[in-house]
Amino acid sequence: SEIYYYSLIDSTNNAAKKIAQEGAPEGTLVIAERQNRGRGRIERQWQSPLGGIWLSVILRPYLLPQDAPKLTIMTAVAVAEAIRSEIEIEADIKWPNDILIHGKKVCGILTEMSAELDAVNYVVIGVGINANNDSFSEELKDIAVSLKEVKGQKINRLKLLCAVLSKLEDYYEKAETEGFYEILERWKSLCVNLGKKVNIKSINGSFEGTAVDIDEFGALLVKKQDGDIARVLSGDVSLRQ
Ligand code: BTN
Numbered sequence: 274s275e276i277y278y279y280s281l282i283d284s285t286n287n288a289a290k291k292i293a294q295e296g297a298p299e300g301t302l303v304i305a306e307r308q309n310r311g312r313g314r315i316e317r318q319w320q321s322p323l324g325g326i327w328l329s330v331i332l333r334p335y336l337l338p339q340d341a342p343k344l345t346i347m348t349a350v351a352v353a354e355a356i357r358s359e360i361e362i363e364a365d366i367k368w369p370n371d372i373l374i375h376g377k378k379v380c381g382i383l384t385e386m387s388a389e390l391d392a393v394n395y396v397v398i399g400v401g402i403n404a405n406n407d408s409f410s411e412e413l414k415d416i417a418v419s420l421k422e423v424k425g426q427k428i429n430r431l432k433l434l435c436a437v438l439s440k441l442e443d444y445y446e447k448a449e450t451e452g453f454y455e456i457l458e459r460w461k462s463l464c465v466n467l468g469k470k471v472n473i474k475s476i477n478g479s480f481e482g483t484a485v486d487i488d489e490f491g492a493l494l495v496k497k498q499d500g501d502i503a504r505v506l507s508g509d510v511s512l513r514q
Contacts, residue, residue: 274300283310286383286399289329293387293395301331302438311401313381314370314507320413324406324421326430329399330441335449338388341396342491342507345370345384347444347456348398352380353463355436362423365465368484368493369507372402373465377418379403400437404430453489461487471495471512473505 275297282288282305289303305328308321321327332344349370356364356372356379364380365373372380383399403419405427420428444456461467466484473480473495482495482503493505493512 274298274302277301277303279303279305281305281307281309284308284312284399285327285329286312286385286397289331289397289399290385290387290395293331293397297331299331299333300442302328303331304328304434312383312399313401314383319381319383319401320410321401322406324404324419326400326402326404326434326437328401328434329397330438332396332398332445334393334396334445336393337391338386338393339490341384341386341388341393342369343448343453343456343489344396344398344445345382345507346460346487346491347448348382348384348400348441350456350459350463351440351444352382352400352402352437354459355433355440356380356420359433359436360420360424360428362420364463366460366463368464368466368487368512369491374418374420374423378416379418379420379423398441402433402437404428404433457487457489466493466512473503473512 285303285305307323308327311319311321313319349366352372353364353366356362362374367373370382371378380402386396387394403417405421406419409417469484471484482497484493485496486494495503495505497503
């Protein structure tokens with residue numbers, strides 16, 4: 274499959290969506306050294322200086338649109354496991370799709386799709402990894418970290434990239450042949466939220482509870498103070514611990 278490589282682009286997700294509209298096949302990779310309009314979840318911007326790994330993958334899964342969060346889940350597992358095996362750092366997952374090291378964010382995932390009611394046309398999975406970039410802005414320096422900072426030395430971006438992509442491919446095929454169960458179990462074992470107090474903030478207000486599980490659609494199940502279980506979809510919420 275094809276690789277689109279840019280030294281500078283607005284956003285690899287924007288480029289990937291355009292390339293997908295034009296008919297690019299599944300497996301197409303878009304990757305850039307730098308983005309000047311990197312996008313995060315909930316309309317946030319994503320700082321993407323030199324040294325990071327900024328990529329998007331185009332998929333054309335045979336899935337119902339409501340199953341698309343599974344792709345984000347498998348990507349989070351692929352990234353966390355690749356960091357653990359290649360960089361030898363204990364990366365964790367924070368629901369829905371942040372990768373953390375010692376509580377600081379090292380990677381974010383932004384999944385976007387084009388779909389009809391009953392079929393997905395394409396999915397773009399955007400992955401941003403703080404690899405060798407340094408000097409976070411004042412607002413980010415307490416909540417974000419790079420692999421280089423944690424390791425105390427530059428990491429091999431190509432090796433990590435290959436590990437992420439190869440794990441993602443493995444899980445994508447596995448989900449098709451064997452189903453999603455094992456991937457979900459791996460996700461749960463890497464997730465820092467389960468069993469802990471969470472504060473869910475959405476446009477409709479916020480509430481507190483204990484994160485007890487995620488279901489097969491990637492929704493977080495939160496036990497509220499009154500004992501009710503709330504099912505929280507990743508859409509427009511932010512989560513505090
Ligand atoms: C988040 O945690 O809010 C998601 C961040 C996703 C950032 C990546 S970098 C590559 C791709 N292109 C973008 O514009 N965003 C994603």
